[in-house]
Amino acid sequence: MDASDMDIIKACLNGDTDCFAVLIERYKKLIFSTAYRMLGSREEAEDTAQEAFIRIYNALSKYNPEYKFSTWALKITTNLCLDVLRKKKGETVPIEEEYGLKDDKDTPEDAYIRKEKQKAVQEAISRLPDKYKQLLILFHNQNLSYQEIMSITGESLTIVKNRLYRARQMLKNYLTDEGKEGEAACHAVK
Amino acid sequence: MSCGEISNLMMKYFDGDINDLELQRLFKHNESCKDCELAFEALKDAIFAVEELPEVEIPDGFEAKVMTQIKTQTHYTIHPKVLLFWIMGAAGLMVFALNLIFFVGIPFIKESGLFTALSAMMSHGFEYAAEVLNRAIIEFSIGISYMVRFRDRLLQNYTVLIATAASGLVLIQMLISRLREFEENQNP
Numbered sequence: 001m002d003a004s005d006m007d008i009i010k011a012c013l014n015g016d017t018d019c020f021a022v023l024i025e026r027y028k029k030l031i032f033s034t035a036y037r038m039l040g041s042r043e044e045a046e047d048t049a050q051e052a053f054i055r056i057y058n059a060l061s062k063y064n065p066e067y068k069f070s071t072w073a074l075k076i077t078t079n080l081c082l083d084v085l086r087k088k089k090g091e092t093v094p095i096e097e098e099y100g101l102k103d104d105k106d107t108p109e110d111a112y113i114r115k116e117k118q119k120a121v122q123e124a125i126s127r128l129p130d131k132y133k134q135l136l137i138l139f140h141n142q143n144l145s146y147q148e149i150m151s152i153t154g155e156s157l158t159i160v161k162n163r164l165y166r167a168r169q170m171l172k173n174y175l176t177d178e179g180k181e182g183e184a185a186c187h188a189v190k
Numbered sequence: 191m192s193c194g195e196i197s198n199l200m201m202k203y204f205d206g207d208i209n210d211l212e213l214q215r216l217f218k219h220n221e222s223c224k225d226c227e228l229a230f231e232a233l234k235d236a237i238f239a240v241e242e243l244p245e246v247e248i249p250d251g252f253e254a255k256v257m258t259q260i261k262t263q264t265h266y267t268i269h270p271k272v273l274l275f276w277i278m279g280a281a282g283l284m285v286f287a288l289n290l291i292f293f294v295g296i297p298f299i300k301e302s303g304l305f306t307a308l309s310a311m312m313s314h315g316f317e318y319a320a321e322v323l324n325r326a327i328i329e330f331s332i333g334i335s336y337m338v339r340f341r342d343r344l345l346q347n348y349t350v351l352i353a354t355a356a357s358g359l360v361l362i363q364m365l366i367s368r369l370r371e372f373e374e375n376q377n378p
Binding site: 017018020021024025028029032033036037042045046049050053054057058117118120121122124125136137140141143146161164165168169171172175176 | 201204205229232233235236237239240241243244245246248249252253255256257259260261263
């Protein structure tokens with residue numbers, strides 16, 4: 001199981017398809033969570049992540065070992081996500097309940113507040129323009145470097161920085177507006 | 191220090207490459223500038239919220255699903271949209287080419303008189319070719335007639351020759367027989 005990514009890729013290219021399962025095991029978390037954060041729906045994220053792995057498999061011969069495998073895989077995944085988002089442009093998808101893993105130690109009330117907040121954040125992300133969404137998730141959720149993001153998006157450092165700047169500002173605006181709207185709604189009820 | 195520069199420092203902060211001096215300037219400015227402080231706090235909340243989003247659970251049997259899809263997939267699939275794109279592209283190009291021929295190419299040739307020139311050249315060419323052909327046929331028949339005449343002449347001379355030779359031979363024969371008869375008559 002400790003074979004390097006490159007060894008596995010070579011084995012796959014030599015016809016040992018089953019080896020690819022190891023790569024899926026290694027990167028499924030990265031691919032799936034990125035797709036989920038970009039698309040906001042588990043079902044779509046699952047379909048897209050599957051499709052992404054199939055594309056990765058079919059394109060293995062084109063993999064350039066100069067880059068990290070994760071960077072290359074993320075490039076394929078985020079491009080696919082951007083396609084999916086473009087196709088369903090205009091459709092509003094309800095944001096689902098968050099699937100958190102760290103709920104156990106919270107009181108039910110805290111857990112509820114946290115889930116609501118996560119939902120709001122995911123909703124704010126989904127309102128961002130697609131390319132901003134991609135950058136914000138890659139940089140702040142998957143903790144990639146500017147260098148990696150540049151090779152994923154194929155954009156220059158200036159463009160990446162500018163987009164990320166605007167993405168942060170928009171996210172902030174959405175979240176503070178959301179808060180205000182929420183408060184306004186509370187006052188209205190009272 | 192202006193609020194614009196502070197905004198840049200904030201971005202450096204969230205990029206994670208702010209140095210101590212810049213950090214101090216940022217905090218110092220924010221102490222005196224309410225707007226920037228509020229903006230900074232709101233940004234920090236928003237970005238931390240994104241960073242703190244929980245890890246998502248992977249659906250059960252994810253790998254198995256991908257592996258079965260990989261093993262059962264048909265190779266060399268063409269996406270229908272891509273196919274449509276190419277077909278439309280080719281059709282468009284053909285329509286464009288036809289239009290170009292009908293509405294640009296042909297009128298241009300007509301206008302420029304190239305068409306009439308070409309047809310004149312062609313008819314002239316046909317005439318010339320016909321003439322050459324005609325001449326060839328005539329020459330050929332004349333040649334044939336010459337050859338026939340020559341053959342006839344040859345044959346004619348041959349028969350005359352044969353006839354003279356034959357008659358000469360007959361005469362000689364007759365002469366010889368007469369001479370023999372004459373000899374027999376002289377010495378019986």
